[in-house]
Amino acid sequence: MKKVIINRINGTHFNFYIDEETKKYIISNYKKLHKYVNEKIIKLENVKNIKVRLYNEHTKKHYLCTTFDQRFEYFYNNRQRIEFIYKWNEKGRCYVGKSTGWIPIYLEIKQCNSIGGGGLLVNSIKEIKSLNKYAF
Numbered sequence: 001m002k003k004v005i006i007n008r009i010n011g012t013h014f015n016f017y018i019d020e021e022t023k024k025y026i027i028s029n030y031k032k033l034h035k036y037v038n039e040k041i042i043k044l045e046n047v048k049n050i051k052v053r054l055y056n057e058h059t060k061k062h063y064l065c066t067t068f069d070q071r072f073e074y075f076y077n078n079r080q081r082i083e084f085i086y087k088w089n090e091k092g093r094c095y096v097g098k099s100t101g102w103i104p105i106y107l108e109i110k111q112c113n114s115i116g117g118g119g120l121l122v123n124s125i126k127e128i129k130s131l132n133k134y135a136f
Contacts, residue, residue: 001019002018002054004033006050034067047068050067050068052067054103067103072128075095075096076097079095081093083128084120086121087125094108094120107119108120
């Protein structure tokens with residue numbers, strides 16, 4: 001069972017759980033978790049971010065995965081290059097991509113002609129800004 005945390009723009013939050021049956025329903029009818037949330041729970045324009053509590057079989061630990069964030073959706077949809085700073089002061093520059101699957105994550109795409117990249121540690125980013133460059 002997966003715990004989903006929806007943080008609203010107004011500062012409140014809403015939690016719910018997804019079992020295997022609900023997961024199959026979401027995949028067959030909506031393909032992506034955030035599309036299900038938008039249609040059945042709350043419109044995405046009112047959502048700051050959506051996080052899912054996942055379990056790692058190798059480390060035997062739970063962690064939070066951000067599958068929707070208004071800031072990153074904007075950069076992803078507008079294909080803008082960004083600069084970000086992690087909490088430990090490491091800087092990075094990239095285009096924002098998205099993985100496939102029913103719980104997509106944001107990807108760090110180094111160049112506009114790259115075909116993939118590693119996951120962005122969205123929960124660890126303290127600053128983000130647009131570099132006003134666009135991929136076409």
